[in-house]
Amino acid sequence: xxxxxxxxxxxxxxxxxxxxxxxxxxxxxxxxxxxxxxxxxxxxxxxxxxxxxxxxxxxxxxxxxxxxxxxxxxxxxxxxxxxxxxxxxxxxxxxxxxxxxxxxxxxxxxxxxxxxxxxxxxxxxxxxxxxxxxxxxxxxxxxxxxxxxxxxxxxxxxxxxxxxxxxxxxxxxxxxxxxxxxxxxxxxxxxxxxxxxxxxxxxxxxxxxxxxxxxxxxxxxxxxxxxxxxxxxxxxxxxxxxxxxxxxxxxxxxxxxxxxxxxxxxxxxxxxxxxxxxxxxxxxxxxxxxxxxxxxxxxxxxxxxxxxxxxxxxxxxxxxxxxxxxxxxxxxxxxxxxxxxxxxxxxxxxxxxxxxxxxxxxxxxxxxxxxxxxxxxxxxxxxxxxxxxxxxxxxxxxxxxxxxxxxxxxxxxxxxxxxxxxxxxxxxxxxxxxxxxxxxxxxxxxxxxxxxxxxxxxxxxxxxxxxxxxxxxxx
Amino acid sequence: xxxxxxxxxxxxxxxxxxxxxxxxxxxxxxxxxxxxxxxxxxxxxxxxxxxxxxxxxxxxxxxxxxxxxxxxxxxxxxxxxxxxxxxxxxxxxxxxxxxxxxxxxxxxxxxxxxxxxxxxxxxxxxxxxxxxxxxxxxxxxxxxxxxxxxxxxxxxxxxxxxxxxxxxxxxxxxxxxxxxxxxxxxxxxxxxxxxxxxxxxxxxxxxxxxxxxxxxxxxxxxxxxxxxxxxxxxxxxxxxxxxxxxxxxxxxxxxxxxxxxxxxxxxxxxxxxxxxxxxxxxxxxxxxxxxxxxxxxxxxxxxx
Amino acid sequence: xxxxxxxxxxxxxxxxxxxxxxxxxxxxxxxxxxxxxxxxxxxxxxxxxxxxxxxxxxxxxxxxxxxxxxxxxxxxxxxxxxxxxxxxxxxxxxxxxxxxxxxxxxxxxxxxxxxxxxxxxxxxxxxxxxxxxxxxxxxxxxxxxxxxxxxxxxxxxxxxxxxxxxxxxxxxxxxxxxxxxxxxxxxxxxxxxxxxxxxxxxxxxxxxxxxx
Numbered sequence: 001x002x003x004x005x006x007x008x009x010x011x012x013x014x015x016x017x018x019x020x021x022x023x024x025x026x027x028x029x030x031x032x033x034x035x036x037x038x039x040x041x042x043x044x045x046x047x048x049x050x051x052x053x054x055x056x057x058x059x060x061x062x063x064x065x066x067x068x069x070x071x072x073x074x075x076x077x078x079x080x081x082x083x084x085x086x087x088x089x090x091x092x093x094x095x096x097x098x099x100x101x102x103x104x105x106x107x108x109x110x111x112x113x114x115x116x117x118x119x120x121x122x123x124x125x126x127x128x129x130x131x132x133x134x135x136x137x138x139x140x141x142x143x144x145x146x147x148x149x150x151x152x153x154x155x156x157x158x159x160x161x162x163x164x165x166x167x168x169x170x171x172x173x174x175x176x177x178x179x180x181x182x183x184x185x186x187x188x189x190x191x192x193x194x195x196x197x198x199x200x201x202x203x204x205x206x207x208x209x210x211x212x213x214x215x216x217x218x219x220x221x222x223x224x225x226x227x228x229x230x231x232x233x234x235x236x237x238x239x240x241x242x243x244x245x246x247x248x249x250x251x252x253x254x255x256x257x258x259x260x261x262x263x264x265x266x267x268x269x270x271x272x273x274x275x276x277x278x279x280x281x282x283x284x285x286x287x288x289x290x291x292x293x294x295x296x297x298x299x300x301x302x303x304x305x306x307x308x309x310x311x312x313x314x315x316x317x318x319x320x321x322x323x324x325x326x327x328x329x330x331x332x333x334x335x336x337x338x339x340x341x342x343x344x345x346x347x348x349x350x351x352x353x354x355x356x357x358x359x360x361x362x363x364x365x366x367x368x369x370x371x372x373x374x375x376x377x378x379x380x381x382x383x384x385x386x387x388x389x390x391x392x393x394x395x396x397x398x399x400x401x402x403x404x405x406x407x408x409x410x411x412x413x414x415x416x417x418x419x420x421x422x423x424x425x426x427x428x429x430x431x432x433x434x435x436x437x438x439x440x441x442x443x444x445x446x447x448x449x450x451x452x453x454x455x456x457x458x459x460x461x462x463x464x465x466x467x468x469x470x471x472x473x474x475x
Numbered sequence: 476x477x478x479x480x481x482x483x484x485x486x487x488x489x490x491x492x493x494x495x496x497x498x499x500x501x502x503x504x505x506x507x508x509x510x511x512x513x514x515x516x517x518x519x520x521x522x523x524x525x526x527x528x529x530x531x532x533x534x535x536x537x538x539x540x541x542x543x544x545x546x547x548x549x550x551x552x553x554x555x556x557x558x559x560x561x562x563x564x565x566x567x568x569x570x571x572x573x574x575x576x577x578x579x580x581x582x583x584x585x586x587x588x589x590x591x592x593x594x595x596x597x598x599x600x601x602x603x604x605x606x607x608x609x610x611x612x613x614x615x616x617x618x619x620x621x622x623x624x625x626x627x628x629x630x631x632x633x634x635x636x637x638x639x640x641x642x643x644x645x646x647x648x649x650x651x652x653x654x655x656x657x658x659x660x661x662x663x664x665x666x667x668x669x670x671x672x673x674x675x676x677x678x679x680x681x682x683x684x685x686x687x688x689x690x691x692x693x694x695x696x697x698x699x700x701x702x703x704x705x706x707x708x709x710x711x712x713x714x715x716x717x718x719x720x721x722x723x724x725x726x727x728x729x730x731x732x733x734x735x736x737x738x739x740x741x742x743x744x745x746x747x748x749x750x751x752x753x754x755x756x757x758x759x760x761x762x763x764x765x766x767x768x769x770x771x772x773x774x775x776x777x778x779x
Numbered sequence: 780x781x782x783x784x785x786x787x788x789x790x791x792x793x794x795x796x797x798x799x800x801x802x803x804x805x806x807x808x809x810x811x812x813x814x815x816x817x818x819x820x821x822x823x824x825x826x827x828x829x830x831x832x833x834x835x836x837x838x839x840x841x842x843x844x845x846x847x848x849x850x851x852x853x854x855x856x857x858x859x860x861x862x863x864x865x866x867x868x869x870x871x872x873x874x875x876x877x878x879x880x881x882x883x884x885x886x887x888x889x890x891x892x893x894x895x896x897x898x899x900x901x902x903x904x905x906x907x908x909x910x911x912x913x914x915x916x917x918x919x920x921x922x923x924x925x926x927x928x929x930x931x932x933x934x935x936x937x938x939x940x941x942x943x944x945x946x947x948x949x950x951x952x953x954x955x956x957x958x959x960x961x962x963x964x965x966x967x968x969x970x971x972x973x974x975x976x977x978x979x980x981x982x983x984x985x986x987x988x989x990x991x
Contacts, residue, residue, distance in 0.1 A: 116948070116955065117955075120955040120956075120959065123959050123963075124959075127959075127962055127963060127966055130966055134973070138977075139977045139978065139988065140988060140989055142970065142986075143986040143987075143988060144989060145970055146970055146974065146983070149963075149966065150926060150930065150967075153930060154914070154917065154930065154933065157933055157934055157937055160937050160941075160956065161906075161910065161937045164940050164941055164944055164948075167944050168894075168943075168944060171894055171944070172892060172893070172894050177944070177948070178948075179948065192892060194890070194891055195892075222989045226989075646782070649785075649786060649789050760871065761870050761874070764871050764874055765800045765874055768874055768875070768877075768878045769796070772792070772796075772878070775885065779885070
């Protein structure tokens with residue numbers, strides 16, 4: 001059952017390469033996405049948690065990631081059908097196979113119980129998404145692709161060294177040497193501390209680069225800025241959750257070894273720095289999609305802060321991860337529509353989105369409200385939970401700093417988004433109108449975020465609590 | 476004692492020009508020519524001694540001090556350097572520093588005599604020579620430090636003592652290999668050999684060392700050529716000792732090994748000169764810095 | 780065997796210095812290929828001729844010493860560049876920084892507690908020094924191909940550490956790592972070709988239009 005999650009998208013690959021009909025290739029994506037979502041929902045109920053010694057298996061963290069990434073993928077896949085129809089000039093012979101590989105790698109990474117396998121899957125997503133960033137084939141996107149490829153590859157190489165350091169920590173401590181999560185967790189306090197700490201720093205640098213934590217975020221604004229909207233949605237919602245999952249797995253090992261204080265303080269520092277950077281760069285943004293990239297950095301910072309504080313804040317961070325995936329999906333997809341309609345991303349040149357594109361414009365405005373944490377959307381709930389956790393842990397100054405930065409981000413983003421949405425439409429490509437499949441997926445994702453803000457389903461809450469316990473204790 | 480002293484001086488004074496001849500012969504063989512006879516440098520020296528000197532009106536006594544220092548210094552320095560397994564006639568703790576800086580004195584007088592002519596070409600050569608020697612100095616010092624780390628004692632005789640053969644096989648072998656390469660590079664630099672300087676060029680702008688001695692003639696020129704040959708032998712002695720660290724019991728055996736090693740070294744220099752081209756001038760400082768890093772690395776390995 | 784391993788590792792460090800100081804691109808690529816060849820010998824000297832070590836050595840040889848340098852040389856010929864322009868901080872400062880990085884690697888490696896069997900070995904200092912050299916090359920050079928060479932040297936450094944752990948980790952992970960390296964270089968080669976088409980140069984200083 002679990003293997004099917006990885007194999008189904010890969011099975012569609014030959015059809016994607018060989019089929020000569022354009023529309024058929026495009027429709028492979030929603031087919032893969034829908035079957036994936038169906039399998040995930042079935043697996044939630046029927047597949048039990050993994051045994052130690054399994055290489056692939058489910059546990060509360062992987063269930064959460066799969067539950068947030070799979071609907072996002074289906075939404076993006078449905079969007080892709082009409083998007084690719086519009087972009088016949090660029091074709092889909094590269095995009096469809098890459099997206100299928102991306103889905104397979106995503107499932108593998110979420111379900112992996114072996115850290116080396118997780119690493120491999122994460123690197124596969126880098127390689128599968130690089131051609132997608134280059135989809136628009138101009139000098140800006142080549143620059144973005146080169147930076148993305150180089151920075152992420154170096155980061156992930158450092159992460160590999162970190163994994164090897166972990167293995168050496170086990171060797172030095174006299175435990176069984178293996179990178180299976182189960183073995184590392186049971187070795188726990190035996191792991192040699194200097195190696196563990198050095199390995200943790202390397203792993204955090206590596207996976208933090210994929211997440212986009214400052215100061216390792218340099219590739220993010222370029223990559224998100226130049227990629228098509230749907231690729232940006234998948235990167236911002238799916239890939240960041242995977243990278244965060246990898247960081248959480250490392251935190252699990254640190255917790256089992258009793259080295260959590262160092263890990264937490266480093267994460268907290270990085271998270272606060274990311275929030276600061278996002279707030280600063282959001283203020284003077286001139287480009288629509290780069291602004292969204294800084295919003296993603298902000299949220300990654302929040303996630304890091306949440307896990308860095310621990311306890312209730314971790315619960316909030318996990319809920320935030322789920323909300324982030326869905327909200328970013330809506331944000332990037334609607335921004336993509338606006339970009340298509342106005343044929344430009346420069347904020348100075350886009351005006352009157354609400355009037356020109358009634359659906360996409362409204363969705364964009366609503367998504368902005370969701371992403372900056374306004375009630376009644378789900379992100380408000382998760383951000384409040386994180387803040388409650390911070391203040392509850394006695395970190396008064398940290399909490400105030402976070403509130404200040406969140407407010408700054410809101411102001412910065414609001415000024416841009418409101419300018420874009422209101423006013424008279426100028427210079428737009430009149431051939432573009434809101435089509436059903438370009439609007440329905442972001443709408444559904446937004447409604448999901450709204451729903452999570454109003455009501456937290458009991459199974460989800462249980463899952464979140466179990467996952468929090470995993471991170472706190474390790475096993 | 477006295478025999479040692481005499482043997483040392485005889486080896487140095489009689490044998491040195493032969494090395495130049497071997498180098499020229501090797502290069503000729505590589506080029507497919509017959510080349511000048513092996514004893515040609517001796518004939519050149521004899522010929523120059525018979526000639527008159529011509530002095531420029533702008534020069535003073537400094538002009539003559541250069542060639543004189545160029546001969547006296549290598550002879551003095553050779554008294555401290557063991558030739559192969561033959562111990563040096565004079566030796567005291569720390570004489571390795573005296574050895575290195577005696578050559579500094581010679582260089583000073585050579586450059587001074589070049590500047591004394593008042594010509595800009597000589598000045599240019601002097602500037603280049605001093606730069607290259609400046610960069611080569613750390614290499615020599617690092618190499619000597621490595622050798623001092625392996626040996627016990629701080630005199631040249633102790634550094635090149637009989638323990639070298641075992642050291643090659645031990646854990647310091649790699650460092651000794653690096654030291655050998657670095658000392659060979661220093662040999663090439665200090666003696667103005669390709670790839671750092673072309674001894675056969677006739678274009679002043681490409682000269683480094685030759686341009687400094689452009690104005691000498693007759694007996695002073697003979698002193699200059701003889702001094703260069705002596706310097707090659709004295710600076711080549713450590714390289715030979717590292718290359719062939721064998722100690723036979725007898726005097727004759729050691730002498731033969733040393734002479735064979737020097738000839739081998741001359742052939743090696745000839746091979747290097749025939750197979751490489753002179754480097755661009757901006758690359759030479761880079762190569763020298765790289766070599767001093769290598770020597771530093773060898774030192775780190777020995778100290779570890 | 781340990782002495783032979785140490786000798787090979789010291790040769791790896793010498794190749795690092797060579798790559799840092801060389802201005803000819805072909806020389807850099809050959810240095811990395813030679814490094815890959817030495818790395819292929821290391822599993823055999825460290826762990827003997829077991830099946831696992833032989834497979835690892837064969838894979839490393841095929842990929843690091845033959846296939847990937849061939850890909851890079853082919854890219855170099857297609858793009859028709861031969862030299863590197865002056866790097867961002869000059870050759871001599873780069874060499875000095877590389878020497879400092881190597882020294883720092885040796886010092887840091889002495890701080891980490893080692894298992895008794897690995898005492899006195901040079902695996903960990905060499906691994907860190909090679910990693911830092913690759914990183915330095917990546918950061919200080921302008922031509923995109925040299926940056927890829929820097930990435931390869933970085934991966935070599937990590938591979939050296941992996942050899943140390945070879946008998947502890949399963950084959951699959953190392954095979955995956957090597958495969959990933961191959962695909963990454965392949966993708967980078969394609970991107971380099973596109974850069975050349977778009978900009979008619981591989982000078983990455985031109986890739987600076989995106990700011991803020």
